[in-house]
Amino acid sequence: MFHRPLILAAMLLPAGVALADTSMPFALDWRFEGPAAPYFVAVDQGLFAAEGLSVEVTAGEGSLDAIPKVATGAFPVGFADLNSLIRFLDQNPGAPVIAAMMVYDKPAFAVIGRKSLGVEAPADLMGKVLGAPPPDGAWAQFPIFAAENDLDMDQITIEPVGFPTREPMLAEGKVAAVTGFSFTSFLNTKRLGVDPEDISVILMADHGVDLYGNAVIVNTDFAAANPEAVTGFLRAVAGGWKATAADPEAAIQALSSRNPGMDAALELERLTLAMETNVMTDWVMENGMGNIDPDRLASAVEQIKLTYEFQNEPDTALYFSDAWLPQDGSLSMQ
Incomplete structure (x- = not known):
């Protein structure tokens, strides 16, 4: 009996009228x-x-x-x-x-490098200049990536860069690699005229980052x-x-x-x-x-x-x- 008013109310709805979606x-x-x-x-x-x-x-x-x-x-x-x-x-x-x-x-956290500048694998970052925007999500995870790949952070020169200048600096060879989201930084670098075959995408998830x-x-x-x-x-x-x-x-x-x-x-x-x-x-x-x-x-x-x-x-x-x-x-x- 408690639910009868609700049932009657439903029966009184005009034909074809549905209850509102959530x-x-x-x-x-x-x-x-x-x-x-x-x-x-x-x-x-x-x-x-x-x-x-x-x-x-x-x-x-x-x-x-x-x-x-x-x-x-x-x-x-x-x-x-x-x-x-x-x-x-x-x-x-x-x-x-x-x-x-x-x-x-x-995750898309990655290091994007130039093969012609000597960056194809994590160990290649030693002695190189890495461009990293301070607020970048991939840069935030870089210490984990470095620890998992036995990289000495003191042997990598970190160049703070802005998001708008990150890929241009890579394209111009002012840095050998950058941190960024894999699909975004790869495409941005490619659009700047860099041969895709010269771009290395080192996905952190493939190198020890869980x-x-x-x-x-x-x-x-x-x-x-x-x-x-x-x-x-x-x-x-x-x-x-x-x-x-x-x-x-x-x-x-x-x-x-x-x-x-x-x-x-x-x-x-x-x-x-x-x-x-x-x-x-x-x-x-x-x-x-x-x-x-x-x-x-x-x-x-x-x-x-x-x-x-x-x-x-x-x-x-x-x-x-x-x-x-x-x-x-x-x-x-x-």
Whole structure:
């Protein structure tokens, strides 16, 4: 009898009128560039709508940008660097935010060098000049990379550079290598006229750095109240990436309607590099998208300690949860 008024109210709805979709605005980490295309594919193909969700994708201003937006509840979901989230949660204990789906299984942190200037492998940095913007995410991880590869930091000349001058200095030979995101710095250097065969991309994840990259993060208060919506969101995200892998050109078309002034060929190349290097890794192809290796995350936390002093005892259960990942096989990228 308690539920009868609700049932009667539903019966009185006019034919064809549906209940409103759950609103789940999504805060990206950066602008509408190639790697953002899968989310617009999910919108355009009705993958979010099929889950009863209304999703608006919003651009961001960096890997830190989405974390406070989600932690404060301004956005229920966002896209952010897991390592930045770990530090945020250490500095803001109890903040209602956690990673719920790994997307960049390999982070894009890299050293980009010129082969003609003698940089092809980590050891080649010894005695060379490395350009590094002080706020750069890859530069922040460089001490971990150096420790894992037995590099003597005293034998590497660090040249602080600005983001706008980083790749031009590499192209002009004023530095032998730079730190940056693999797909961004590679493409920027190539666009400046450097032969791609002369550009070396040393991905830190391939040289001992166990850190993860960007993940879908969720407000835990929202997730507790709307667990099925969060699972549906993650299912749609996986579907967007799978559809993008099947037809990257169509994905770029979905993106171009939101960023009409972009260079479509450049963004297709950026998307392809990110997808092949950072998202569709061997681990993901074998295990599916979204989850993590707990041992690797524990190792990553130990590596973070090399560059960050925790105020509280680290607890990986605070940083990532697989509780909302769909269990219906939709995470398979095969």
